[in-house]
Amino acid sequence: MLSGQRPLDRHPLVVVTNREPYIDERVGQGIRTVQSAGGVVAALDPLLQEHGGYWVAWGSGSADFQAAPDGRRQVPPRNPRYTLCRVALSPEEVEGYYASYSNQGLWPLSHLLIERAHFSREAYGFYAAVNRKFAQAAARVAPRRAWVFSHDYQLALFPAALKRARPDLTIAHFWHIPWAPFTVFRLCPHYRALLEGLLGADVLGFQTGGDVFHFLNAVQRTFPEAVVDRELGVVTWNRHTTRVSAFPVSVDYAAIRELALSRRVSRMARGLRRQLAHADLQLVVAVDRADYTKGILHRLEALADFLERYPAWHRRFVLLQVVVPTRTEVDEYRDLFTEVLRRTRALNEEWGRDGWQPVVTIRRSLDRARLTALFRAADVALVSSLFDGMNLVAKEFVAAQVDRRGVLLVSESAGASEELTDAFPVNPLDPEGMAATLDEALRLPPAERAARLGRMQAYLSRHNVYTWLQDILDALEEASLNPSWLTTDAETSPSLIGESWTDS
The missing domain is CATH 3.40.50.2000 (Glycogen Phosphorylase B;)
Structure with a gap:
């Protein structure tokens, strides 16, 4: 298990993923709750159960909003320890954001299967809108100075959108799939926007040193004005600092x-x-x-x-x-x-x-x-x-x-x-x-x-899943002690995030 968890008492944790940790499904006349599989859920669910917090995710279960009409569900169901905040997506949003842009565009391109990658402006519009939805949901529930841990290629625009809305939050984003070399990555028509989105994170994690190398190269080639310290893995751009490092994910x-x-x-x-x-x-x-x-x-x-x-x-x-x-x-x-x-x-x-x-x-x-x-x-x-x-x-x-x-x-x-x-x-x-x-x-x-x-x-x-998580939490703590926030007037702009977020 983790050691040195005391910072979580000062910094509540908000996890943000595409897939939710608990799914409510219709079974006959009733509802069955099942836990999602996967290493991220296995590592983060016990952490939130121990310390409390929030998990923001797409409510994809057939009975998700029957079980929780407002999208907020206390989980685990038999012994609630934290709040699951489900984001409702229309069938058109699921098709555009998830099936089309994420899985038929970013997924094959990141795996160097260029001939399989397909992008469209319509799909990107859904992708951007859904990323904003996730950012708005996280901004509403996150207590002041919380730590936010978001994940993967479905949410590349999320870190910057959330940072603009809530500059008090410290954000770590982990990219689970490979990061393509720049000559391939730039084939995505929206590669500049994806880089801008990810650079909103305070800590940005990849699986390997090669992924870090390719990401830093993409930043340097796209934004010549950015200051990129390859030795330290630090990017300073648009008055914000992002610490970029390899955190190889593992198992329990x-x-x-x-x-x-x-x-x-x-x-x-x-x-x-x-x-x-x-x-x-x-x-x-x-x-x-x-x-x-x-x-x-x-x-x-x-x-x-x-x-x-x-x-x-x-x-x-x-x-x-x-x-x-x-x-x-x-x-x-x-x-x-x-x-x-x-x-x-x-x-x-x-x-x-x-x-x-x-x-x-x-x-x-x-x-x-x-x-x-x-x-x-x-x-x-x-x-x-x-x-x-x-x-x-x-x-x-x-x-x-x-x-x-x-x-x-x-x-x-x-x-x-x-x-x-x-x-x-x-x-x-x-x-x-x-x-x-x-x-x-x-x-x-x-x-x-x-x-x-x-x-x-x-x-x-x-080097198990808990040391992986501990390394990221340590990086979040370092970033929160040495913040570099975007200059924004978002705190006085309730139209974006709702008027009640400061009461969380």
């Missing part, structure tokens, strides 16, 4: 390890290992959303090459891939999921023999216990992202490997590869190379497997 190492050692997960893992031993198989696992950035088709191409070049492994391994449908409202994602299933079927038809199939596909998400059991039982985990800000699957696998049996193969273009240096690096665009690395991993002696995992586990135990 201790919690995953505890779950992996639990009676239920141990029983499931032993059962899976018995099945594998009976069939004399090594288990290779891959867990992804059906997103084109994850390199799933490239992985299947490498597997076909592996089966052709290394026939000694026939009937001696199985790839169990969990492919979770995502963003199914977008044609490209539906088409990708269909193509993954088609190629998997063709691969099994070509290479399967006597009841053995090289690939087994699970087409839905697994609950946390089953996923942890799968990771614990696996001999190899394969992360084949074309480009990834971090990829927490790699870290979850390492944490769950309490028996230190497995080998991690991780894409060189995933942020996790920079930290998990005892993993085997793979290039998703080199199928022959990935096939050769898989062969090497499957042949790796148990002692070397254990040694590699031991070193990575020691690293993750020291």
